[in-house]
Amino acid sequence: MARPAISVESLTQEEAAAELARLAEEIAGHDRRYHAEDAPTVSDAEYDALKLRNAAIEARFPKLMRDDSPSRAIGAAPSGAFAQVRHSRPMLSLDNVFTDDDVVDFVASVRRFLSLAPEAELVFTAEPKIDGLSMSLRYENRRLVTAATRGDGTTGENVTANIRTIGEIPQQLPKDAPDIVEVRGEVYMRRDDFFDLQKRMAETGQTFANPRNSAAGSLRQKNPEVTKSRPLKFFAYAWGEASEPLGTTQYDVVQRLGDWGFRINDRMVRCGSTEELLRRYHEIEAERAELPYDIDGVVYKVDRLDLQERLGFRSRSPRWATAHKFAAEKAITVLKAIDIQVGRTGAMTPVARLEPVTVGGVVVVNATLHNEDYIKGIGNSGQPIREGRDIRVGDTVIVQRAGDVIPQILDILPEKRPPNSAPYVxxxxxxxxxxxAVREEGEAVRRCTGGLICSAQAVERIRHFVSRNAFDIEGLGEKQIEFFFNSDKAALKIAAPADIFTLRRRQEALPATLDGSLERLENIDGFGAVSVKKLFDAIDIRREVALSRFVYALGIRHIGETNAKRLARHFLSFEALRKAAEAAKMPEGKGDPGNAEWQEIVGVNGIGGIVAEALVDFFAEAHNREAVDALLAAGVTPLDEEPVAAVSSPVAGKTIVFTGSLEKMSRDEAKAMAERLGAKVAGSVSKKTDLVVAGPGAGSKLKQATEFGVEVIDEDQWFERIGHNA
Structure with a gap:
């Protein structure tokens, strides 16, 4: 028979602390069994009694409230915007594949990278891809301390208070869990729960487009009580930092997460061949509609963790995993008009304006038409598409939407074409x-030649500059940018990126006599003193920005996020990058090598002649240099990149070129290994090259290394140099 509990009034402080620790552990266990295991061991009344006792003790001894207290599942609303959390390990996205042939290519690329023989065993896991919000849960000493969204992959939003309201997420892990571990997975909402929520929300005039958006919106509430009222769930399927190894395979570690109390997907299986992967994909696809939650594909991952380590990562995704997306969902509607949008590079993109139609639970009113050839019925190769059928205003069209991809028009129904329709010009x-608007030879896109005199390009350049993966300035959305750009007030005008960083100074310089003037931002509808201060603070926070973000934000053609990161990792500082770009001399003919700076840029791993030419052309234009100088003068500082170097690596910081045939591993794996050790991998040899690893068949690069006096070693010496057993 259990000993009667001591009354709260009779507890000493020491007894109260011990009781709160016991209650936290016991209630967490009941939460795990109820929400994750669907196997409760106490009645609702008994569970409520435990919660009430915990609350009563905390009321008498408020200073003893624990971080993992059951009371904190409600908590108080965090003040202001969510704080930022920097992930200890990046939360990268997955590459997508869409066809069976793509899956064959993915498996082949993994085997090729690892130099595996066709008969060598290679096991993958396959699991449904949950359509939710990615989340990282950090546990220290087995207690939940931080919960963060994916964000940009490096930094996310701190939503810990809200995550604590999700009953099936453990507040404390069992004793066999490491001291530090980040459990990652997906916050989602079941479809039935979503439809019930929609009915309740409709009364307030607020609705969500789909369960994924509903989950994301619920999680980002400033008041945890609101989040607590929403039926959110969590699937665990991955991990970040861990103070000790969690296992040897993907499958076993995920099962271990399940043992700790997390909900894991029971449809996850191991597959030993491409055929098994595809068979599992089509099985999950067939039962998709019967699942209680939304999925948009199947995720494949190499099962062995040591092979994952060897495969490593690209700039935004792991080489050892991919997402096989389901076939796009389709609908039929009427094309009402074709509008032309002008992008930041002058590209003129046709956009279809549609009679609204629901595709995959989302109301679609616009769709991309790609380019003028696509409208005519001509593909990228110049061959007919849609059997040569063109697209005209008034046509009944088939619209396709796949996940978050912009909807597109696939085809028309020729039998429904109006008799008076005319080809689109x-x-x-x-x-x-x-x-x-001109179309260069070999290009499918027509571009405006207006350059800086074209307001559409200027606005789009500013939008790009403040976009999420560039400067990411909160409060400068599309409407705000257009307002500032179109303003005729000197204290409000933002015509170029540098103007963003002088806005506060220009506003504060206004004389006091203009307090009621519409030149003052706080007097304009939609702003106000509080929102103006938030905007200024958001701008000031971004005066220091990562080098790769700065380079990407400049909007240089062909330099997206990946190439910006490659350039940043190589040059490490903006001064070095700019100096090389301004001094570079492009080859004038086939035999002309250009100069050393050109060779350095084009030799950056992954940067070829087209990208290098775009970079050099950008800095060759006076107005571009002036725009950059204006940014720097306005107080913007691109932060130097920290070289990624392994501890005690003998090749950290060195520039290495691999040439010839490598026999013990693939060229890709060799490059990835060098980069993990902190080296820079270049594609060509220059005087700045530190080391050339030459295999059989090495040609011109080996000759150049000899001419420049660069050290040359073979593959065995490379492994010896880095202390690695091949």
Whole structure:
């Protein structure tokens, strides 16, 4: 018979602390068994009694409230915007594949990278891809301390208070868990729960497009009580930092997460061949509609963790995993109009305006038409598509939507074409500024030649500059940018990126006599003193920005996130990158090597002649240099990149070129290994090259290394140099 509990009034402080520790552990166990295991061991009344006793003790001894207290599942609303959390290990996205052939190519690429023989065993896991919000849960000493969204992969939002309201997420892990571990997975909402929530929300005039958006919106509430009222769930399927190894295979570690109390997907299986992967994909696809939650594909991962380590990562995704997306969902509607949008590079993109139609639970009113050839029925190769059928205003069209991909028009129904329809004529002048629109030879895109005089390009360049993966300035959305750009007030005008960082100074310089003037931002509808301060603070926070973000934000053609990161990792500082770009001399003919700076840029791993030419051309233009100088003068500082170097690596910081045939591993694996050790891998040899690893068949690069006096070693010496047993 259990000993009667001591009354709260009779507890000493020491007894109260011990009781709170016991209650926290016991209630966490009941939560795990109820929400994750669907096997409760106490009645609702008994569970409520435990919660009430915990609350009563905390009320008498408020200073004893624990971080993992059951009371904190409600908590108080965090003040202001969510704080940022920097992930100890990046939360990268997965590459997507869409066809069976793509899966064959993925498996082949993994085998090729690892230099595996066709008969060598290679096991993958396959699991449904949950359509939810990615989340990282950090546990220290087995207690939940932080919960963060994916964000940009490096930094996410701190939503710990809200995550604590999700009953099936353990607040404390069992004793066999490491001292530090980050459990990662997906916050989602079941479809039935979503539809019930929609009915309740409709009364307030607020709705969500789908369960995924509903889950994300519920999790980002400032008041945890609101989040607590939403039926959120969590699937665990991955991990980040861990103070000790969690296992040897993907499958076994995920099962261990299940043992700790997390909900894991029971449809996850191991597959030993491409055929098994595809068979599992089609099985899950067939039962998709019967699942209680939304999925948009199947995720494949190499099962062995040592092979995952060898495969490593690209800039935004792991080489050892991919997401096989389901076939796009389709609908039929009417094309009402074709509009032309002008992008930041002058590209003129046709956009279809549609009679609204629901595709996959989302109301679609716009769709991409890609380019003028696509409208005519011509593909990228110049061959007919849609059997040569063109697309016209008034056509009944088939619209396709796949996940978050922009909807597109696949085809038309020719039998429904109006008798008076006419072929669409693509404009040869910019619809914004009236400048000529030209299409260069070999390109599918027509571009406005207006450059800086075209307001559409200027606005789009600013939008790109403040976008999420560039400067990511909160409060400068599309409407705000257009307002500032179109303003005729000197204290409000933002015509170029540098103007963003002088806005506060210009506003504060206004004389006091203008307190009621619409030149003051706080007097303008939609702003106000509080929102203005938030905007200024958000701008000031971004005065220091990562080098790769700065380079990406400049909007240089062909330099997206990946190439910006490659350049940042190589040059380490903006001064070095700019100096090389301004001094580079491009080859004038086939035999002309250019100069050393050109060779350095084009030799950066992954950067070829097209990208290098775009970079050099950018800095060759005076107005581009002036725009950059204006940014620096306005107080913007691109932070130097910290070289990624392994501890005690003998090749850290060195520039290495691999040439010839490598026999003990693939070229890709060799490059990835060198980069993990902190080296820079270049594609060509220059005077700045530190080491050339030459295999059989090495040609011109070996000759150049000899001419420049660069050290040359073979593959065995490479392994000896880095202390690695091949």
């Amino acid at each position: 693509f404009p040869d002048r910019c619809p914004v500024c009236g400048s000529h």
